[in-house]
Amino acid sequence: MSEEKPSRSFVSAQQVAELAGVSRSAVSRTFTQGASVSDTMRRKVQQAAEELGYHVNHLARSLIQENSRIVCVIGAEINTPYQARMLEALVRGMQRIGRVAMVINSAGDRGSAEAALRQTLNYRAKATIVLSGAPPAALVRTCINSGQQVILINRDDHLDGPTNVVVDNDHAGREAFHMLQRAGCRKIAVVSSTAGTPSLVAREQAFEAAAREAGLGVRIVRPGPTSYASGFAAGEVLLSGSDRPDGAFCVTDLLACGFMDAARFEFGIDIPGELCVIGFDDIDQASWSSYALTTFRQPVEDMAGHITSLIGDPAADSAAGQRTCFHALPVWRRSVRPK
Amino acid sequence: MSEEKPSRSFVSAQQVAELAGVSRSAVSRTFTQGASVSDTMRRKVQQAAEELGYHVNHLARSLIQENSRIVCVIGAEINTPYQARMLEALVRGMQRIGRVAMVINSAGDRGSAEAALRQTLNYRAKATIVLSGAPPAALVRTCINSGQQVILINRDDHLDGPTNVVVDNDHAGREAFHMLQRAGCRKIAVVSSTAGTPSLVAREQAFEAAAREAGLGVRIVRPGPTSYASGFAAGEVLLSGSDRPDGAFCVTDLLACGFMDAARFEFGIDIPGELCVIGFDDIDQASWSSYALTTFRQPVEDMAGHITSLIGDPAADSAAGQRTCFHALPVWRRSVRPK
DNA sequence: TTGTATGCGTTATCAG
DNA sequence: CTGATAACGCATACAA
Numbered sequence: 001m002s003e004e005k006p007s008r009s010f011v012s013a014q015q016v017a018e019l020a021g022v023s024r025s026a027v028s029r030t031f032t033q034g035a036s037v038s039d040t041m042r043r044k045v046q047q048a049a050e051e052l053g054y055h056v057n058h059l060a061r062s063l064i065q066e067n068s069r070i071v072c073v074i075g076a077e078i079n080t081p082y083q084a085r086m087l088e089a090l091v092r093g094m095q096r097i098g099r100v101a102m103v104i105n106s107a108g109d110r111g112s113a114e115a116a117l118r119q120t121l122n123y124r125a126k127a128t129i130v131l132s133g134a135p136p137a138a139l140v141r142t143c144i145n146s147g148q149q150v151i152l153i154n155r156d157d158h159l160d161g162p163t164n165v166v167v168d169n170d171h172a173g174r175e176a177f178h179m180l181q182r183a184g185c186r187k188i189a190v191v192s193s194t195a196g197t198p199s200l201v202a203r204e205q206a207f208e209a210a211a212r213e214a215g216l217g218v219r220i221v222r223p224g225p226t227s228y229a230s231g232f233a234a235g236e237v238l239l240s241g242s243d244r245p246d247g248a249f250c251v252t253d254l255l256a257c258g259f260m261d262a263a264r265f266e267f268g269i270d271i272p273g274e275l276c277v278i279g280f281d282d283i284d285q286a287s288w289s290s291y292a293l294t295t296f297r298q299p300v301e302d303m304a305g306h307i308t309s310l311i312g313d314p315a316a317d318s319a320a321g322q323r324t325c326f327h328a329l330p331v332w333r334r335s336v337r338p339k
Numbered sequence: 340m341s342e343e344k345p346s347r348s349f350v351s352a353q354q355v356a357e358l359a360g361v362s363r364s365a366v367s368r369t370f371t372q373g374a375s376v377s378d379t380m381r382r383k384v385q386q387a388a389e390e391l392g393y394h395v396n397h398l399a400r401s402l403i404q405e406n407s408r409i410v411c412v413i414g415a416e417i418n419t420p421y422q423a424r425m426l427e428a429l430v431r432g433m434q435r436i437g438r439v440a441m442v443i444n445s446a447g448d449r450g451s452a453e454a455a456l457r458q459t460l461n462y463r464a465k466a467t468i469v470l471s472g473a474p475p476a477a478l479v480r481t482c483i484n485s486g487q488q489v490i491l492i493n494r495d496d497h498l499d500g501p502t503n504v505v506v507d508n509d510h511a512g513r514e515a516f517h518m519l520q521r522a523g524c525r526k527i528a529v530v531s532s533t534a535g536t537p538s539l540v541a542r543e544q545a546f547e548a549a550a551r552e553a554g555l556g557v558r559i560v561r562p563g564p565t566s567y568a569s570g571f572a573a574g575e576v577l578l579s580g581s582d583r584p585d586g587a588f589c590v591t592d593l594l595a596c597g598f599m600d601a602a603r604f605e606f607g608i609d610i611p612g613e614l615c616v617i618g619f620d621d622i623d624q625a626s627w628s629s630y631a632l633t634t635f636r637q638p639v640e641d642m643a644g645h646i647t648s649l650i651g652d653p654a655a656d657s658a659a660g661q662r663t664c665f666h667a668l669p670v671w672r673r674s675v676r677p678k
Numbered sequence: 679t680t681g682t683a684t685g686c687g688t689t690a691t692c693a694g
Numbered sequence: 695c696t697g698a699t700a701a702c703g704c705a706t707a708c709a710a
Contacts, residue, residue, distance in 0.1 A: 009405070010463060010485045012703055023681045028705055035705090038679060053481040055460035059398045059407060060703040063686045066348070068398060070441075078430065084423035091417065091444045100458060102409075103442050105430045119439060121394035124349060142392040146349045228627060261628035288567060289600035290629040351687060362697045367689060374689095377695060399687035402702045 011054040020048035031056045062124060067147070071099045071311060072120040075131030076107040080226075081254065081283035083131055085300050086153065090129060093308030099126065106133035114139055121146060127311045130155060130162075132197070151307055154199040156323075163310065164323040165303055169199050172296045172328040173206025176249045176278050179294070179330065181214060183276050183337040185247025189219045191234040191259050192251045193226040200226070203251045203280060219245065226251075231258025239267050239275075246275055253279040253286045256293055260335065276336040280328070292334035299326050350393040359387035370395045401463060406486075410438045410650060411459040414470030415446040419565075420593065420622035422470055424639050425492065429468060432647030438465065445472035453478055460485060466650045469494060469501075471536070490646055493538040495662075502649065503662040504642055508538050511635045511667040512545025515588045515617050518633070518669065520553060522615050522676040524586025528558045530573040530598050531590045532565040539565070542590045542619060558584065565590075570597025578606050578614075585614055592618040592625045595632055599674065615675040619667070631673035638665050 013027040020027070022045065029035035030045040037045075048054075062068035071094050075083055091101045102123060106116040113133040120128045120143060127149040137159055143150050150162035156169075180188055188211060192204050204220065211218045223233035231250060238245055239262065250256035256279030263269040263277075271277060279286055282297035303326055352366040359366070361384060368374035369384040376384075387393075401407035410433050414422055430440045441462060445455040452472040459467045459482060466488035476498055482489050489501035495508075519527055527550060531543050543559065550557045562572035570589060577584055578601065589595035595618030602608040602616075610616055618625055621636035642665055 008484065008486050010460075010703095014703075024703090025681060025705080026679095028703095029680090032705070036679065041679080053460075053484060055457060055485075057402075057463060057703055058461040059401050059463055060686090061705075062398050063396075063402065063688090063703080064705050066686085077427070079420075079423040079427040081418075081420070081423075084418040084420075087442075088416070088418040088444070091442050092446070095444055100462070101442050103426075103430050103440050105427070105434055107431070118394060121349075122397040123439070124396060124398055145392060146394075228623065232628075257627065257629075265628040284567065285624060288596065289571075289604040290596075349687095353687080363687090364689085364697060364699095365695095367687095368696090371689070375695065380695080396687055399702085400689070402687080402704090403689050405702080 010057070011052045012057075013054070016045065016048045016052055016054045019052060020044045066124075067126045068124040069099050070102050070123050070125045072102045072104055072116075072123065072125040072128045073131060074104045074106050074113070074116045074120070074128065074133060074135070076105065076112075076133050078103065078105065078131075081285060082252075082281045082298070082300075085283070086131060086304060089300055089304035090307065093304050094311070097308060097312035099311065106135075110134075117143060120148070127151065129153065129307060149311060151310065153303070153307075154197070156198050156202070160321055163321065165307060165326070166323065167199065167298050167303075167326050167328045169202035169328075170206040172280065172330075173203040173249075174210040175330060176203075176280075176296070177207050177210035177214070179278060179336060180247040180249065180276055181216075182339050183247065183272070185245075185276050186216070187243070187245045187247070188216060189221065189238050189245040189248045190251070191231060191238075191248055191255050192220060192222045193230055193255065194222050194224055195226050197226075200251045203249075207249050226254060228254050228258040228261075231255035231260075232262045233258070235259045235262025236266060239263055239269065244269075244275075247277075248275065249278050251280055253281045253283045253293060253295055255279070256295070256335075257285055257291055260291060260293070271335055272337045278336060282331055286331075287333070294333045294336040295331050296328040297331050298328055302326060349396070350391045351396075352393070355384065355387045355391055355393045358391060359383045405463075406465045407463040408438050409441050409462050409464045411441045411443055411455075411462065411464040411467045412470060413443045413445050413452070413455045413459070413467065413472060413474070415444065415451075415472050417442065417444065417470075420624060421591075421620045421637070421639075424622070425470060425643060428639055428643030429646065432643050433650070436647060436651035438650065445474075449473070456482060459487070466490065468492065468646060488650060490649065492642070492646075493536070495537050495541070499660055502660065504646060504665070505662065506538065506637050506642075506665050506667045508541035508667075509545040511619065511669075512542040512588075513549040514669060515542075515619075515635070516546050516549035516553070518617060518675060519586040519588065519615055520555075521678045522586065522611070524584075524615055525555070526582070526584045526586070527555060528560065528577050528584040528587045529590070530570060530577075530587055530594050531559060531561045532569055532594065533561050533563055534565050536565075539590045542588075546588050565593060567593050567597040567600075570594035570599075571601045572597070574598045574601025575605060578602055578608065583608075583614070586616075587614065588617050590619055592620045592622045592632060592634055594618070595634070595674075596624055596630055599630060599632070610674055611676045617675060621670055625670075626672070633672045633675040634670050635667040636670050637667055641665060 017024045029037045094101045104116040106113040117139045129151045224230040279295035286293040356363045368376045433440045443455040445452040456478045468490045495505045563569040618634035625632040
């Protein structure tokens with residue numbers, strides 16, 4: 001163990017150079033990818049650096065290189081199972097390509113998303129990934145004009161400029177209806193939320209359209225935000241009357257879990273005997289035995305991987321404004337009667 | 340909407356100054372807290388800045404101010420309910436005091452935690468919060484010597500130097516035993532994991548000690564990492580024999596959920612009729628009706644708030660090496676028979 | 679291969 | 695209150 005002097009401050013390349021008895025540039029070159037230094041020089045520098053506890057200042061480095069290797073991830077409710085999983089995958093991906101993720105919460109008010117986007121500019125982020133929230137179009141444009149790559153996940157507002165990564169909500173929504181129909185459900189409900197997120201709305205509407213085409217009406221409830229509690233509340237509303245639905249599409253697994261619990265524990269309803277339930281996302285809890293929820297899997301790893309390669313690839317400017325759609329595959333479990 | 344020229348690069352204070360017809364310093368002062376500028380000047384500058392889409396470069400600012408307003412949060416398995424909740428609370432807290440959180444994954448191997456800590460130094464982070472993982476003591480010291488504030492959550496390895504924020508695992512572990520004992524359980528098991536995290540071990544040992552004092556033996560299983568699947572596996576191991584336990588303490592709610600599901604769906608065991616279960620953390624799922632898990636609540640908001648104030652307070656140097664212990668209160672639900 | 683000099687975008691200091 | 699100038703820590707073009 002080398003004895004580090006408790007300088008109570010960060011060590012600079014200058015100090016390393018002095019200790020090693022070389023020039024500042026030599027130190028710089030030692031830590032710069034692809035610079036030419038002799039082995040003896042490198043060893044001397046590295047030893048001095050180790051001794052002082054020197055670490056390259058990425059902030060100063062970014063100042064020169066104009067792109068900061070920082071990637072901002074903007075999201076509300078990071079603690080939600082789906083978002084947490086996506087965030088985790090993104091953080092890992094960024095790290096894999098030598099970038100680092102800066103997480104910004106945009107929860108709540110409208111101004112919050114704006115402030116988040118400003119932070120992204122303040123830190124000269126190389127890219128901004130929007131997990132949720134509604135960023136003002138004008139500010140998104142500023143980000144792009146500043147040379148940033150802006151990537152929107154499941155926020156298909158049809159803004160041009162940012163790159164969009166979405167899931168095929170339309171297809172899945174329609175498929176969900178047919179799955180319930182084939183299971184013999186006749187009185188069908190949709191459990192949604194007041195969030196009004198584009199992808200949630202798309203699922204709702206696709207499901208409803210398919211039902212209409214089949215000559216069936218659909219009852220839609222939106223008791224609150226996208227949460228377990230809202231799903232539970234939806235169950236209390238939908239299942240208390242005499243004219244109960246026998247099939248439900250919940251636009252999110254979280255809603256589905258709440259809905260199922262209300263059905264079982266408030267009304268003693270058997271799933272899937274008396275009621276079939278379909279969710280969306282395939283969060284961890286969907287596979288837990290208590291739920292065994294039939295749902296649609298968002299290929300989170302694939303999506304994060306795609307985004308990572310988009311950011312890692314230097315020639316990815318061609319992807320600007322591009323839209324990539326991933327397929328959400330149905331995962332059959334036990335909350336829907338077998339056909 | 341002002342027409343921004345698509346410069347494809349970030350705007351500098353210099354450009355704003357030229358457009359506004361003032362000096363660079365004037366621009367700087369306009370955006371610096373507590374600098375004195377005339378109203379007319381400020382207005383002129385702000386208008387020019389708006390027009391060009393200027394945003395202060397925090398990287399350059401940090402260069403001169405020596406503390407970067409960046410706080411690194413290091414953790415493995417951010418997508419886990421407990422960690423996700425803590426992360427979310429921390430991110431919100433940092434934002435509240437004008438800091439920004441940089442998330443670094445330290446999953447897996449030993450070198451990973453080291454690399455994470457290096458990142459923290461590279462970005463001249465003002466503070467580092469370790470959510471999980473075992474950072475090498477030498478590197479922690481380098482961080483502290485560099486003027487960083489290092490905060491460890493629930494990693495009570497008794498390292499001196501870093502600030503520790505922990506939960507009273509000993510007390511809770513003992514309490515858990517007495518709760519099971521009072522519920523009339525005689526054959527008691529502990530479900531733990533192979534993670535070997537100090538806080539998990541502390542819970543185990545405290546529980547076991549209390550049992551020993553009461554003259555009872557305890558069966559401990561550690562089927563794998565701290566996850567739902569491990570809890571499920573623990574259930575399969577413990578409940579298959581003829582000599583089943585009638586009470587179990589799971590050192591984590593995630594383990595408890597898996598354990599309960601195995602008990603109910605693999606063996607048809609009634610909880611709490613035939614088997615009482617206690618968890619730890621009070622994650623969201625613990626309150627879901629399917630589980631209604633009696634557990635110990637980690638005061639996540641309070642802990643995050645404490646950490647936030649520690650980082651926000653400029654005179655918090657006195658807290659270096661300090662240890663703050665939070666109390667984990669029991670939350671009674673329905674997985675344990677009422678006394 | 680090595681050292682010297684310059685500039686990146688800010689803020690702080692000092693004159694005016 | 696305002697403008698000029700010197701840092702901050704680093705990478706690089708250029709000269710040796």
